[in-house]
Amino acid sequence: MKRYIAGVESTAHTFSVSVVSSEGEILSNAKSVYKPPEGAGIHPFEASQSHISSAPAVLTQALEGSGVGLGDLSAVAYARGPGLGPCLRVGAVVARTLASSLGVPLVPVNHAVGHIELGCLLTKTVDPVVLLVSGGHTMIIAYAGGRWRILGESLDLTLGQLLDQFGRHHGLASPCGRAIEEAASSSRNYLRLPYAVKGNDVSFSGLLTASKQLLDGGESFSDVSYSIQETAFAMVTEVTERALAFTGKREVMIVGGVAANIRLSQMMSTMSARHSARLTATPLEYSGDCGAQIAWTGWLAYKSGVSVPVAESGVTQSWRLDNVDIAWRD
Numbered sequence: 001m002k003r004y005i006a007g008v009e010s011t012a013h014t015f016s017v018s019v020v021s022s023e024g025e026i027l028s029n030a031k032s033v034y035k036p037p038e039g040a041g042i043h044p045f046e047a048s049q050s051h052i053s054s055a056p057a058v059l060t061q062a063l064e065g066s067g068v069g070l071g072d073l074s075a076v077a078y079a080r081g082p083g084l085g086p087c088l089r090v091g092a093v094v095a096r097t098l099a100s101s102l103g104v105p106l107v108p109v110n111h112a113v114g115h116i117e118l119g120c121l122l123t124k125t126v127d128p129v130v131l132l133v134s135g136g137h138t139m140i141i142a143y144a145g146g147r148w149r150i151l152g153e154s155l156d157l158t159l160g161q162l163l164d165q166f167g168r169h170h171g172l173a174s175p176c177g178r179a180i181e182e183a184a185s186s187s188r189n190y191l192r193l194p195y196a197v198k199g200n201d202v203s204f205s206g207l208l209t210a211s212k213q214l215l216d217g218g219e220s221f222s223d224v225s226y227s228i229q230e231t232a233f234a235m236v237t238e239v240t241e242r243a244l245a246f247t248g249k250r251e252v253m254i255v256g257g258v259a260a261n262i263r264l265s266q267m268m269s270t271m272s273a274r275h276s277a278r279l280t281a282t283p284l285e286y287s288g289d290c291g292a293q294i295a296w297t298g299w300l301a302y303k304s305g306v307s308v309p310v311a312e313s314g315v316t317q318s319w320r321l322d323n324v325d326i327a328w329r330d
C-alpha cells in the first residue's frame with residue numbers, strides 16, 4: 001500500500017514543506033526563501049522571523065497541493081540540523097505540532113543526507129561519490145559501512161559562501177551564484193588566483209581575499225567571476241577525482257545549490273569521463289534546500305524504524321553527516 005509522509009525544511013534561508021509517497025513521487029514542494037538586504041548576509045534571527053510569517057501559507061500550499069488527506073500521512077519528518085538555531089527551531093515547532101495533532105511519528109533528518117538521498121532518487125544514482133556544494137556545505141562524500149563518509153571538505157568557507165561573499169562585495173544580494181555564473185560566461189580572461197588543495201581538503205579564504213582585491217584594484221566583475229569559478233571549481237573537481245580513484249565507484253553526483261552551475265558540471269563531466277564514471281546532478285528545482293529532501297529521506301528513515309518522541313525532538317546546529325547511522329543502505 002502506498003504511504004505518504006510530509007517533510008519540513010528550515011535549516012537556513014529556505015522554509016519549505018513537501019509531501020512525498022513511499023514510491024518516491026513528489027506530490028508537493030512548497031517553499032518561501034528569505035532574501036537578506038542587498039550586500040548583507042543571512043541574519044539567523046531575521047531569517048527565522050521570515051520563516052514564521054511564511055510557515056502557515058507554505059504549509060497549507062504543501063498539504064492542500066499534494067492532494068493527500070491529512071489523515072493519510074504516516075509520519076512527519078523535519079530537518080533536525082545542521083543549520084542556524086533560530087531557523088531550525090521554526091521547522092521543528094511546525095513539524096512537532098503537525099505530528100502531535102495527527103498522532104503520527106516524528107522523524108528527524110540530517111539536512112546533508114537529505115540533499116544526497118533526494119539526489120539519488122531523482123537521478124537514479126545508486127552508490128555515488130557525492131560532491132555536496134551548497135550554502136552550508138562543501139564536502140566530498142561516499143557511502144561505506146553504514147554511514148556516508150566525508151572524504152574531503154572545505155577547511156573554511158563553503159563554495160556557496162565563497163560565491164555569495166564575493167558577490168556581496170560587488171554589491172549584489174545573496175544568493176549570488178547565478179549572477180556570478182552569468183558574469184563569468186562573458187569572459188575568458190583568467191586572472192591568477194590562489195589554488196589551495198590541502199591533502200583531500202580545500203580552502204577558499206585566500207581565494208576570496210584575492211578575488212576581492214582584484215575587484216578593488218579595478219579588474220572587471222566578469223573577469224574575476226570567471227577566474228574565481230575556474231579556480232574554485234578546479235579545486236573541488238580535483239579532490240572529487242581523487243576520491244573517485246580511491247573508492248573505485250562508478251557514479252559521481254553533484255548536489256546542493258551550486259550544482260545548478262553549468263561550468264562546474266562541465267569540469268566534473270570531463271573528470272568523470274576519464275574514469276568511465278556516470279555523472280549526475282540533481283535537477284535545478286530540487287538542487288537547493290527543499291522539503292522534498294527531508295520528506296523523502298524521512299520516509300527512508302521511518303521505514304527503517306527511525307523516529308523521535310516529541311519531548312526529545314530538539315535541533316542540532318552542528319550535526320555532521322558522518323555521525324548519522326544509515327539503516328536503509330547496505
Ligand code: AMP
Pocket residue numbers: 133134135136159160161163164175176177178181256257258259260261262287288289
Ligand atoms: P543551498 O544552500 O543548497 O540552497 O544552495 C545555495 C547556494 O547555491 C548559494 O550559495 C548560491 O549562490 C548557490 N548557487 C545557486 N545557483 C548557482 C549557480 N548557478 N552557480 C553557482 N552557485 C549557485
Ligand code: MG
Pocket residue numbers: 111115134135136256257288289
Ligand atoms: Mg543545503
